[in-house]
Amino acid sequence: MPSGTVKYVGPEGSWGFIARDDKQPKVFLHVSEVQKVGFEAIEKGQRWRFDLKTGRDGRMSATDLEFFGSDR
Numbered sequence: 001m002p003s004g005t006v007k008y009v010g011p012e013g014s015w016g017f018i019a020r021d022d023k024q025p026k027v028f029l030h031v032s033e034v035q036k037v038g039f040e041a042i043e044k045g046q047r048w049r050f051d052l053k054t055g056r057d058g059r060m061s062a063t064d065l066e067f068f069g070s071d072r
Contacts (some may be wrong), residue, residue, distance in 0.1 A: 002027075005071055006046045016042040018050070018062055027052065028061040037065050045071045 004018040006029065017026040027050070034042050047069040050062035 001049045001051060001066070003047065003049045003068070006042055006044050006048070009042050009044055013041050016044075018048060025060070028055070028059055030061065033061075033063055033065055037067060039067065043070075047071060 002020055002022060002024070004020040004027065006016050007019040007026070009016040014031045016029045018029050019026055029042060029048075029050075031042055033050075034040075039046075046067065048062065049066040049068060051064040052060045053063045055061050
């Protein structure tokens with residue numbers, strides 16, 4: 001299961017990007033995935049383990065999140 005840190009959060013906080021620990025390309029994160037595991041918002045510095053799913057546009061996004069800390 002890949003892991004990484006939220007490095008960017010969009011202006012309204014409804015999406016962001018996770019920089020992967022394995023140095024692979026960043027992964028899109030939608031706030032609905034965060035809310036599924038009991039968090040209200042995406043915040044910079046959150047550390048997540050996640051599964052990957054391919055979106056309709058072919059890009060990878062994070063799903064089935066597991067929180068494991070913060071770098072803040």
